[in-house]
Amino acid sequence: MRLHVSPARALVGWSQDQLAAASQVAKTTIANFEAGKRTPYDRTLVDLQAALEPAGVELIPQNGGGAGVRLVKP
Incomplete structure (x- = not known):
């Protein structure tokens, strides 16, 4: 599965730093x-x-085998 990280971060208003902290994944990654x-x-x-x-x-899921994102909570 492909994860659209940048659009997903934008939906919740997170910076790369915030996602790194929440996921324990390095910001450079x-x-x-x-x-x-x-x-x-x-x-x-x-x-x-x-x-x-x-x-x-x-x-x-999207046609073509990719994955999309949407916001389910305001």
Whole structure:
């Protein structure tokens, strides 16, 4: 599953620093992933997802096999 981190962060108004703190993933890892410079390990994606979902981000399937995001809590 591909996780759209930057749009997910934007939905909840989080900076990379805030997501790093919530997910325990290094900010440089998040920045490099968002810039397309690296592909995170599955464990990293799980950690990011686990931080974003309680904040109100829902991952939604899209045609073509990707994943989208939407806000489920205001």
